[in-house]
Amino acid sequence: xxxxxxxxxxxxxxxxxxxxxxxxxxxxxxxxxxxxxxxxxxxxxxxxxxxxxxxxxxxxxxxxxxxxxxxxxxxxxxxxxxxxxxxxxxxxxxxxxxxxxxxxxxxxxxxxxxxxxxxxxxxxxxxxxxxxxxxxxxxxxxxxxxxxxxxxxxxxxxxxxxxxxxxxxxxxxxxxxxxxxxxxxxxxxxxxxxxxxxxxxxxxxxxxxxxxxxxxxxxxxxxxxxxxxxxxxxxxxxxxxxxxxx
Amino acid sequence: xxxxxxxxxxxxxxxxxxxxxxxxxxxxxxxxxxxxxxxxxxxxxxxxxxxxxxxxxxxxxxxxxxxxxxxxxxxxxxxxxxxxxxxxxxxxxxxxxxxxxxxxxxxxxxxxxxxxxxxxxxxxxxxxxxxxxxxxxxxxxxxxxxxxxxxxxxxxxxxxxxxxxxxxxxxxxxxxxxxxxxxxxxxxxxxxxxxxxxxxxxxxxxxxxxxxxxxxxxxxxxxxxxxxxxxxxxxxxxxxxxxxxxxxxxxxxxxxxxxxxxxxxxxxxxxxxxxxxxxxxxxxxxxxxxxxxxxxxxxxxxxxxxxxxxxxxxxxxxxx
Numbered sequence: 001x002x003x004x005x006x007x008x009x010x011x012x013x014x015x016x017x018x019x020x021x022x023x024x025x026x027x028x029x030x031x032x033x034x035x036x037x038x039x040x041x042x043x044x045x046x047x048x049x050x051x052x053x054x055x056x057x058x059x060x061x062x063x064x065x066x067x068x069x070x071x072x073x074x075x076x077x078x079x080x081x082x083x084x085x086x087x088x089x090x091x092x093x094x095x096x097x098x099x100x101x102x103x104x105x106x107x108x109x110x111x112x113x114x115x116x117x118x119x120x121x122x123x124x125x126x127x128x129x130x131x132x133x134x135x136x137x138x139x140x141x142x143x144x145x146x147x148x149x150x151x152x153x154x155x156x157x158x159x160x161x162x163x164x165x166x167x168x169x170x171x172x173x174x175x176x177x178x179x180x181x182x183x184x185x186x187x188x189x190x191x192x193x194x195x196x197x198x199x200x201x202x203x204x205x206x207x208x209x210x211x212x213x214x215x216x217x218x219x220x221x222x223x224x225x226x227x228x229x230x231x232x233x234x235x236x237x238x239x240x241x242x243x244x245x246x
Numbered sequence: 247x248x249x250x251x252x253x254x255x256x257x258x259x260x261x262x263x264x265x266x267x268x269x270x271x272x273x274x275x276x277x278x279x280x281x282x283x284x285x286x287x288x289x290x291x292x293x294x295x296x297x298x299x300x301x302x303x304x305x306x307x308x309x310x311x312x313x314x315x316x317x318x319x320x321x322x323x324x325x326x327x328x329x330x331x332x333x334x335x336x337x338x339x340x341x342x343x344x345x346x347x348x349x350x351x352x353x354x355x356x357x358x359x360x361x362x363x364x365x366x367x368x369x370x371x372x373x374x375x376x377x378x379x380x381x382x383x384x385x386x387x388x389x390x391x392x393x394x395x396x397x398x399x400x401x402x403x404x405x406x407x408x409x410x411x412x413x414x415x416x417x418x419x420x421x422x423x424x425x426x427x428x429x430x431x432x433x434x435x436x437x438x439x440x441x442x443x444x445x446x447x448x449x450x451x452x453x454x455x456x457x458x459x460x461x462x463x464x465x466x467x468x469x470x471x472x473x474x475x476x477x478x479x480x481x482x483x484x485x486x487x488x489x490x491x492x493x494x495x496x497x498x499x500x501x502x503x504x505x506x507x508x509x510x511x512x513x514x515x516x517x518x519x520x521x522x523x524x525x526x527x528x529x530x531x532x533x534x535x536x537x538x539x540x541x542x543x544x545x546x547x548x549x550x551x552x553x554x555x556x557x558x559x560x561x562x563x564x565x566x
Contacts, residue, residue: 076449091447093440095507096433104437105448107430117428 004067006031006199007052007083007168012061014047021047023223024061029168029199034190036214036231037203040243043220045203049170052201053085054078066167084161085170088177090153094146098138099123101145102130102160130163131155134192136185151182158189162196169193170201175209187213207236221245248552249500249516252545256520260527272530276407283412284477285522290415290515291470292486292493293500294422295463297514300497301426302459303439303506304359304366308373309467309493312351313486315381316471320344321390321481324397333396341472348468349461351377356457370460374490381483389482392475401476411473418469423511435459439506492521495542499549520545 007029014022022044029035037045050056052063054072063070065081072078075085092101100107103123110119124141131138136155138148145153154174161169171190175183190213193200204210210217211231219227219242227242257273264272272278292309299306324340331339351373358369392398403410426432434455437445445452467486475481500517502509524541 075447079449089443091441091444093437093444093507095440096436100433100437104444105434105450107433109430115424115428117424118430118433 003030005029005064006066008064009048009052010062010064012048012051012058012063014051014056014059020223022051022058025220025223025225026061027218027225027228029201031167031199032194032197033216034194034200034202034214036210036217037201037220038207038210038217038239038243039220042222043243044223045220046172047223048220049085049172049201049203052078052168053083053170079164082165082167083170084164084166084168086154086157086161086172086174088173090157092145092153092157095144097124097144098131098141098156098159099127101156102127102163104160106164126163127156127159130159133162133196134159134189136189149182150178151185154178154182154186155189158193162193162198166198168199168201170203172203173205174202175204175206183209207239210239211236219243248549248556249513249520252499252549253516253520253523256523256527260523260531263527263531267531272527278526278530280407280409280412282519282522282526284409285526286518287411287415287473288470288486288489289492289496289521290419290518291466291473292489293496293514293518294419294511295459295466296493297497297500297502297509297511298422298426298432298435298459299366299463300494300502300504301439301506301509302435302456303442304456304459305370305494305504306355306460306463307367307370307490308351308355308377309463310486310488310490311374311377311381311483312348312464312467313471313474313489314483315351315377315384316344316348316468317475317481317485318381318385318390318471318483319347319481320472320475321392322384324392324394324475325390328392328394333394336394337396337400344472345465345468348464348471350464352461352464353457355464356460359460360453360456378483385481385483389480391480393479397476398479401473401479411477414469414473418466419511419515422466426511431455431458436507439508441507492518492542495546496521498546501549501553503553 005028009025009027011024011026012022013024025048037048039045047056051058054075054077093104099120100123108119108122109116128141134155138152145156174186178186187209190200190202202214214231217229217231217234217239218225219239221243260272264270292313296306296309320340323343324336327336327339355370355373358364359366400410405413426435434445434450437450438452438455442452471485474485496517497509497514498504499520500509500513502513521542525538528538528541529535
């Protein structure tokens with residue numbers, strides 16, 4: 001783990017009408033670290049990740065990314081800088097193959113007899129390379145994603161982020177819609193992401209997953225940070241106590 | 247794949263029918279082949295644009311009367327300019343004006359659907375009425391005959407014994423095939439139909455693509471109107487009235503899903519051929535023409551049923 005955080009959220013507040021969705025929250029994320037964001041519904045987890053990914057703008061506070069203070073006008077800008085968010089629905093086109101999804105919106109072209117045509121071969125081989133790094137087995141790269149398992153689809157979404165050089169990866173409940181074996185694969189995926197130096201923010205309701213994968217845990221309650229600890233130094237009782245405020 | 251099998255059985259069926267009842271050949275008669283090709287032109291031209299619209303998860307109900315509108319505009323402008331201008335120039339002017347006129351319904355459809363989020367079914371149904379009314383108003387409620395020698399010789403002429411309208415349609419079909427399967431635009435059409443939200447998040451300009459799609463659809467319909475006028479030497483507001491359903495049928499028989507995300511131009515070509523073979527074949531074996539509607543209707547239902555069964559058998563996830 002390097003000393004310099006890749007992402008620093010400094011004293012960020014956000015109000016929606018009269019509701020304090022976030023109040024003076026600060027969070028650091030280091031390269032190669034998995035930070036778990038825990039909290040009950042309405043604790044402010046979604047607001048926080050939406051501020052980081054450029055969907056919302058903070059009312060107060062600053063965000064530092066890669067050593068510079070940043071404001072992202074929209075998620076597109078955040079993504080261009082290397083902050084990728086993988087939502088629960090994964091944002092994949094199930095009718096297209098792996099390569100087409102990895103390159104969605106940024107398809108490479110080649111020239112055939114002077115005409116620009118899609119370079120499907122390049123899409124396929126580079127997508128395969130991106131997934132090989134993640135140690136994910138997909139046998140058929142010409143099939144639509146519809147025919148793949150939940151874990152494989154998750155891998156494609158992560159592979160896409162990696163291929164486009166994400167430095168920060170935000171994952172919203174990545175294991176929520178999966179069966180147990182698939183959950184384990186995603187946990188393994190996140191661990192291999194760490195090794196490639198990506199900083200991961202991991203949102204989950206599942207404390208077992210949080211303890212299985214995270215290095216550090218930040219607990220939010222009613223828009224405030226109520227606890228932060230190294231995962232090794234705590235246990236689920238303490239996290240639950242922070243979450244419910246007992 | 248499924249559509250090929252359909253087409254094969256239809257051709258064999260009509261061949262057997264013709265042999266048994268009339269002791270003649272259906273398939274090996276070159277006149278029949280040319281007639282079926284000409285029968286295919288109308289539904290196929292409307293279906294080409296429709297295929298892309300359907301893949302994107304939309305539908306264009308206005309194409310039939312957009313075709314009629316283009317036919318009437320083409321005839322009126324041709325009649326105004328013939329005599330004033332040399333025939334070829336009059337043709338070019340009339341074509342340009344007719345294609346521009348046919349783009350208007352498409353542009354409005356696209357804006358309604360992309361910007362104001364009107365459901366495609368409703369937006370284009372409205373445009374169906376508007377285009378229909380305006381076409382009849384422009385035509386004065388009747389068909390508009392034309393008297394341009396060049397146009398009628400194109401409409402009924404042949405090159406290397408292939409009808410010129412068929413050749414024009416083949417060229418356009420190849421261009422659309424390329425656009426859909428090889429271009430970034432085509433890829434984005436599939437992506438929008440597969441997952442609109444994902445396309446937006448991937449930075450695809452969904453509304454600009456949607457507007458382009460509906461303009462493209464009305465342009466192929468407009469070309470259909472021009473070719474119709476050339477073939478019958480008259481422009482009629484109702485030129486494409488029965489072709490709307492044929493075009494949707496061709497797309498669906500060709501394997502596109504009305505839920506969006508799948509379909510091919512090749513499939514649509516086969517679909518249009520199937521419709522043309524049914525229509526021409528039933529005339530050839532001397533069945534009352536109204537059975538055509540019944541037969542095409544049954545084929546649509548069967549192809550959707552086969553599609554669903556295939557999906558269940560292959561165990562693919564179906565999003566309900």
